[in-house]
Amino acid sequence: MRVLSLSTLFPNPQRPAFGKFVANQMRGVAATGDVDLTMVSPIGVPPWPLSRSARYRKLEELPAESDCDGIRVLHPRFTLIPKLGGDSNPARIAKAVLPLVRDLHAQDPFDVVDAQFFFPDGPAAALVAKALGLPLSIKARGSDIHYWGQRPKALAQMLRAAEQAGRVLSVSHALRRDMIALGMPEDRISVHYTGLDRERFHPMERKAARALISAIPELGIWAEGPLLVVPGALIALKGQRLAIAALERLPEAHLALAGVGEDESALRLFAQGRGLTDRVQFLGQVSHDLLPQLLSAADAVVLPSEREGLANVWIEAMACGAPLVIPDVGGAREVVDGRSAGRIAARDPTAIAAAVADLLSDPPSQEDVAANAERFSWEANAAELIGFWRELAGR
Known part of the structure; x- marks a missing residue:
């Protein structure tokens, strides 16, 4: 054909x-x-x-x-x-x-x-x-x-x-x-x-993944404290500003933004204005080879997008054992259909922080999270x- x-x-x-x-x-x-x-x-x-x-x-x-x-x-x-x-x-x-x-x-x-x-x-x-x-x-x-x-x-x-x-x-x-x-x-x-590329996206033990990416100069992720990863282009549509604001209510956590875009300067100023510069890291464009390790290292993947259909990165994150915190947009409830997959949270810093805190208080195993991606x-x-x-x- x-x-x-x-x-x-x-x-x-x-x-x-x-x-x-x-x-x-x-x-x-x-x-x-x-x-x-x-x-x-x-x-x-x-x-x-x-x-x-x-x-x-x-x-x-x-x-x-x-x-x-x-x-x-x-x-x-x-x-x-x-x-x-x-x-x-x-x-x-x-x-x-x-x-x-x-x-x-x-x-x-x-x-x-x-x-x-x-x-x-x-x-x-x-x-x-x-x-x-x-x-x-x-x-x-x-x-x-x-x-x-x-x-x-x-x-x-x-x-x-x-x-x-x-x-x-x-x-x-x-x-x-x-x-x-x-x-x-x-x-x-x-x-x-x-x-889903199953050969590429699968769980790496979280501490091992964290140690690996912490040693990579272009990433240099902090080795201690809960790690929240926000993947995607740095544009207003993706809602990174909401994730940064949520960090004020999560005093032990660090936030890593994986992506580039027109909002980078504004987001850096926003983090600086809230006194969060030491807990917000801009990774730039993360290569496809390093993305699975970064997702495996994350305690949660946060993506407060204004709109999505069904984001590929939702599935890739779960496949690496990272639970999601995402708003009720597009096919979110078709992906986060159980507590091991993550939480649905309103596009509001307080709601996002509460969802992350709930996950961190009783984290699902990476294997249980990854099981949610088996159908893809x-x-x-x-x-x-x-x-x-x-x-x-x-x-």
Whole structure:
């Protein structure tokens, strides 16, 4: 079966960690040997002279084609209108993609067109699928629904694409309900849970993991006291400020922020203003190789996001034996469905601190926490996704 998958969230030589969760899924698909997969990851570049800024110049220098662990990835350029043109990106993406995929389709026909994010990918893929006369599958992941679904022009395009799609996928039952509430066809929305790299994410004894990462210069984690880890980009959406404020009520704990982003300076000032500089550590971007050790070392993983679908890092943390403290967003209750998995806490410093204190007072074993992630694997994820595609293709 030949599948053409479009994803604006996908690693490239300039941003190797960007959209890693999509790459992990597609790596699982490719590993089955059942699918001839072509990934199209369009690159948005603004008109000159904006295209010469440092931010976009590196993207403009990307090759037209790259390889991601054996997966062929094509990088057509589309015209990006920064800040103003988000609602109209799908049409420009389709215009850039269609000449390329028409030629590929003529040489060796595709069976299915797939989109791995609902906006702008979904409406763009719908235009491509219609032009090629192929069935369409679209996956929703969370912010694509919760953010773009609040913008009337984007929502109208998303609803048209959902009507065209033979199958619409959601990363959680909670997100599925939100999609139905927006007007998407209930009978065509299936839940497709994320996967997990079991070889990489598994418990390392907490004290041993703590000692290991404390000895790594680029991390230098404190060796004593409860360790709370907040993984993710340093942006307001992820709620790191709430986790820092909660630390005032947890006098023995330390907080490690694993990620980079535009809020770093503001978060450092926020911690300094509360006298918490000596208990808040900024780790920067933690490599995928070190992340399992960091998660295994954590007494809890705190992620007070404003919105999520079903975050991959929730599953990765549990698989390493780190219980979660997360708000009731997206599929949180589908993941934290027992006390060994962690606690659901309101997006409030007092509630977060209380949840952490409750966990620390009676911590579950790492093995009991990890058992909550047993149902997740990239193999199961890939098999289910291929099943959806086969159904669409009639194969």
